[in-house]
Amino acid sequence: MDSEVAIRLQNVTKRFGDIIANDNVNLLVKKGEILSILGENGSGKTTLMNMLSGIYFPDHGDITVHGKKVTIRSPKDAFALGIGMIHQHFKLIDVLTAAENIILGLPGNESLDMKSIVAEINELVAKYGFDLDPEQKIYDMSVSQKQTVEIVKVLYRGAEILILDEPTAVLTPQETSKLFDVLRNMRKAGKSIIIITHKLNEVMELSDRVTVLRKGQYIGSVETSDASIDLLTEMMVGQKIDLEIDRTEPLPFVGRIEVKNITCRNRDGVAILKDVSFTSSAGEILGIAGIAGSGQKELLEAIAGLQEIESGEILYHSPEGETVTISDMKAADIRDLKISLAFVPEDRLGMGLVGSMDLTDNIMLRSYNEGKHFFANRKNPRKLATRIVEKLSVVTPSVDTPVRKLSGGNVQKILLGREIASSPNVLMVAYPVRGLDINSSYMIYNLLGDQKQKGASVICVGEDLDVLMALCDRIVVLSGGELTGIVDARTISKEAIGLLMTSSKKGGAQHAE
Amino acid sequence: MLNDHEVLAKEPFFRITKRAHISNLKSWGIRLIAVVLSLIVCAFVIMAITGENPFNVYLGIIDGAIGKKRRLWVTIRETLTLLIIAVGLTPAFKMRFWNIGAEGQVLMGGLATAAVMIYLGPTLPNGIVLLLVFMASILAGLLWGIMPAYFKSKYNTNETLFTLMLNYVAMQIVTFCIVFWEKPSGSNTVGIINGANEGGWLPKLFGLDYGWSLVIVLLMTVGMYVYMKFSKHGYEIAVVGESQNTARYVGIDVKKVIMRTMMISGGICGLAGAIIVSGASHTISTSTAGGRGFTAIIVAWMSKFNPFVMILVSAFLVFMQQGAIQIASQFGLNENASDIITGIILFFLIGSEFFITYKVERTKAKKEATAK
Ligand SMILES: Nc1ncnc2c1ncn2[C@@H]1O[C@H](COP(=O)(O)OP(=O)(O)O)[C@@H](O)[C@H]1O
Ligand SMILES: [Mg+2]
Numbered sequence: 097m098d099s100e101v102a103i104r105l106q107n108v109t110k111r112f113g114d115i116i117a118n119d120n121v122n123l124l125v126k127k128g129e130i131l132s133i134l135g136e137n138g139s140g141k142t143t144l145m146n147m148l149s150g151i152y153f154p155d156h157g158d159i160t161v162h163g164k165k166v167t168i169r170s171p172k173d174a175f176a177l178g179i180g181m182i183h184q185h186f187k188l189i190d191v192l193t194a195a196e197n198i199i200l201g202l203p204g205n206e207s208l209d210m211k212s213i214v215a216e217i218n219e220l221v222a223k224y225g226f227d228l229d230p231e232q233k234i235y236d237m238s239v240s241q242k243q244t245v246e247i248v249k250v251l252y253r254g255a256e257i258l259i260l261d262e263p264t265a266v267l268t269p270q271e272t273s274k275l276f277d278v279l280r281n282m283r284k285a286g287k288s289i290i291i292i293t294h295k296l297n298e299v300m301e302l303s304d305r306v307t308v309l310r311k312g313q314y315i316g317s318v319e320t321s322d323a324s325i326d327l328l329t330e331m332m333v334g335q336k337i338d339l340e341i342d343r344t345e346p347l348p349f350v351g352r353i354e355v356k357n358i359t360c361r362n363r364d365g366v367a368i369l370k371d372v373s374f375t376s377s378a379g380e381i382l383g384i385a386g387i388a389g390s391g392q393k394e395l396l397e398a399i400a401g402l403q404e405i406e407s408g409e410i411l412y413h414s415p416e417g418e419t420v421t422i423s424d425m426k427a428a429d430i431r432d433l434k435i436s437l438a439f440v441p442e443d444r445l446g447m448g449l450v451g452s453m454d455l456t457d458n459i460m461l462r463s464y465n466e467g468k469h470f471f472a473n474r475k476n477p478r479k480l481a482t483r484i485v486e487k488l489s490v491v492t493p494s495v496d497t498p499v500r501k502l503s504g505g506n507v508q509k510i511l512l513g514r515e516i517a518s519s520p521n522v523l524m525v526a527y528p529v530r531g532l533d534i535n536s537s538y539m540i541y542n543l544l545g546d547q548k549q550k551g552a553s554v555i556c557v558g559e560d561l562d563v564l565m566a567l568c569d570r571i572v573v574l575s576g577g578e579l580t581g582i583v584d585a586r587t588i589s590k591e592a593i594g595l596l597m598t599s600s601k602k603g604g605a606q607h608a609e
Numbered sequence: 610m611l612n613d614h615e616v617l618a619k620e621p622f623f624r625i626t627k628r629a630h631i632s633n634l635k636s637w638g639i640r641l642i643a644v645v646l647s648l649i650v651c652a653f654v655i656m657a658i659t660g661e662n663p664f665n666v667y668l669g670i671i672d673g674a675i676g677k678k679r680r681l682w683v684t685i686r687e688t689l690t691l692l693i694i695a696v697g698l699t700p701a702f703k704m705r706f707w708n709i710g711a712e713g714q715v716l717m718g719g720l721a722t723a724a725v726m727i728y729l730g731p732t733l734p735n736g737i738v739l740l741l742v743f744m745a746s747i748l749a750g751l752l753w754g755i756m757p758a759y760f761k762s763k764y765n766t767n768e769t770l771f772t773l774m775l776n777y778v779a780m781q782i783v784t785f786c787i788v789f790w791e792k793p794s795g796s797n798t799v800g801i802i803n804g805a806n807e808g809g810w811l812p813k814l815f816g817l818d819y820g821w822s823l824v825i826v827l828l829m830t831v832g833m834y835v836y837m838k839f840s841k842h843g844y845e846i847a848v849v850g851e852s853q854n855t856a857r858y859v860g861i862d863v864k865k866v867i868m869r870t871m872m873i874s875g876g877i878c879g880l881a882g883a884i885i886v887s888g889a890s891h892t893i894s895t896s897t898a899g900g901r902g903f904t905a906i907i908v909a910w911m912s913k914f915n916p917f918v919m920i921l922v923s924a925f926l927v928f929m930q931q932g933a934i935q936i937a938s939q940f941g942l943n944e945n946a947s948d949i950i951t952g953i954i955l956f957f958l959i960g961s962e963f964f965i966t967y968k969v970e971r972t973k974a975k976k977e978a979t980a981k
Contacts, residue, residue: 112626113626113627113628113968114630400858402857402858426860427857427858427859427860428860428861428862429860430860431859431860432860439858441858443854445852446852446854446855447852447854447855447858448855448858449855450847450848450851450852450855451851451852452851453847453848453851457844457847460844461848461855461859462859464841464844464845465841465860469841470840470841470842471839471840471841472839472840472841472843472844
């Protein structure tokens, strides 16, 4: 019985300062199984796995691999034990080919026989059904291809136990199901696979067993065949919750933001948005879907006056019936014209807020310049901050706490709270629930729904297609900077969106043109 | 395969972790310990050099810094000079603009002061000369501050190198002017300017030699505190310093803020030049700034940009410096001895910031792991 146990963790604890990232966690991985590790953001999944892959060293607790107690002090030790991890952020060298990246850092002879290495890699690729050209350069690759390189790299080094940290976060539905096929092939070949995720349907689809962590603690493990989405949610969150987003009918179509044929280039002169046109309506939630880096960020920033536009224009149709061209305005002009355009950017602490400033000063960001006084008025922002804290039940010691010290969900509530405080006509949000726990996520969905009912034109960039399809009225799909479709969120299938997300791309390359 | 790993049961002996939170009391306690430790180390160093009882040495330091009325006033004067430069640097550093050009800005302010004193001092009424002195010195410092700011905001040049190089430019200009203003000729120094009529000298106030300097510097200190803490400008500076992206996002004109702030920063440093030349030395040389433009950077950072804390920090540094000068002469050491002492103290003070930010713990021995 014990012979089929690949890894056993007993009472493993890891602290970072005052935070207990893992508190007496137990884990068992069997040979030839796919184990999901499920938990909300910050529940300690990555930390636990980093202790297996030699990035961190446990404060205490035991690790047993194939029945032997071991000490893993570096990724090298982990590899010697046959453990390989594919991290959330890839560690590849752009100017090298896939094969060169794969052998990088391996001990070997003075002279490299690239031909036989490529042949070996191709053998692996064929065996498990990957889709990879070993001689392609990394910079020519899409995110999913880069991920494939990372996986093959780990296999090439002889890993028997593979750990994947949220591998599907960056993939389209099609790419995800391809990855799952490969993982199933590996299981057939007797490898053990640990996959970290917080997406419940993936757990149900792929894994044999699930281990759930909550706030650094080990909650339990169940066979997937005995589990249900409700049970897993309850284990993960600690309480029963309703996973329905209630979506109201959109208000009748009234154009609010009209994007006309805009093209933008980034600093390297690469076209990042290509001839994109659409019109958002008041009283709807317009979703924007696409693989990470398809131009979503630039699109929102262009509307907000933060991104230079090469050609095309953006019009704002006010509720009073006036039309203003906002594409040649800077953020300051838009503010000064009192166009109430709210924007919750992707980088909350790097763009939307100032991490080291307290709640009041962050609330003040939008309004500090009002009035002609030399001195800033902190009285009203302070009142507003207090109100937001109360209304959105923000957990904070006081309004004088630096926002950096708040958890992700509370940071987002402050940011969104400030942006909707001005009753905006346009509300743009980028990845509004990234990093948030389930309860906060649903609160945010509800807030967006409220704004829609109040007649705001809500534009929401998201990464989880299931959520976009449940939350939005229409979805704009971007692929490599091009608009490949505007679809009805109520009737479209996930697979159809997935196809649009990759449709006009040449050879899957991210940097086409 | 597994065998090599059983021997790898060692762990690091210390663990360094970032502190999540530290109380004010504790952080100042750590700084105090650093000061005490540095004084002890200084004592050993001095003992090794002089063979004197360290107690005597410290008495010598106290005596040197505040032992006589004149010495006390020198200490106050030097503190004021260091303080106003640190105050001037505050908005720039708060904006994360690495202005290491205070030395040059002070020097240019001093040069402008000397020029006004030399050319107008003997002829115009003193009040007007002084007014011109202040205006000229502020303008000169401002010019030295706005140049790197302009190139930074226009071409994104590196302000650290730019401001550093401007220090040398200022130095060369002063050298050049000394050739014209030499007195007596051949001495290669300017000598005391307007020694006879005291034209352009800051007069006494309330019967105090440095009364005007005291008032001006304290006003600047309070003013800077208020400016940074309560004004819209101060708020903009803080936002730009923390994140230019956020600044752009809310519509702050980043370029404008950088230019404006460096004008203020350079202007105050230029005024510091006037405080030195018109208020104290009444002469100009390449060492008029005397490294204070650099020491002030340390003062500003150690005070966490709080102008009131800067009073304490600069007073302490100057106290030790003046004391060290005294013991150097008392025990026949050369003048570098005071630099050594200042260096030791700064080393400890800066080092203490590490212990304020991080916690060093001993890892508990893991018996199961080592027992094999
Ligand atoms: N290097 C680190 N330093 C300090 N805290 C950390 C570090 N890594 C993780 N943490 C904290 O440990 C907790 C668990 O994080 P993590 O393992 O990344 O969670 P998950 O992968 O489940 O989202 C979080 O509260 C996180 O902030
Ligand atoms: Mg993680």
